[in-house]
Amino acid sequence: MWSYEKKLQYPVHIKNPDPAAAKIIITQLGGLNCKNRYTSLKSRTQLRPTLLLLYSMHFIQLLKNFLQFL
C-alpha cells in the first residue's frame, strides 16, 4: 500500500532550525505508540521499531522545514 522512497519530495534547506516548535507539532501528531502516527507517516503496516524511528525522523525534518514558512 505505502512504499518508502529514500528521497524528499522537495529540496530542503533549513536556515533557522526551530526544534521547540517542531517538538510541539510532533506531539500533535501522536506519540510513539499512537495509531495516528502510523497513518501520518504513510509507512508500511509492519515496521520494525528501529526503521519506524528512522522514518519518523524523516518526517520531523520535513516539519522543521515547513516551519520556516510560518
Add this chain to the structure above:
Amino acid sequence: MNEREKMMHHVCMHSLAVFDVGLFLDSHPHNQKALQYYHEQQKMLQEAVRAYQEKFGPLTHNDVTNQKMWNWIDGPWPWEGENE
C-alpha cells in the same frame, strides 16, 4: 552541490513533475498537452532514477540489487547531512 546531490536533485525534479501533472490529469484525463508532458517526464524520471541507483544504491525497498548485503539500510538518509 556534489554529484550525489545533483543526481538526487534530478530525481526529485522529475518525480515532482510526474506527480504534479498526474494530479492535474486526474481531473483532466483527455488533456493531450498534459498527457504528453507526463510521458516526457516519466521517461526522464526513469532515466534519472536508474542513473542514481546505479551509483548510490537503492531508492526503494524493491530496488535493492546488491547480492552481498542489504544495502538499503546504508546512509545517508534524506534527513541527514543537510546542514553542512
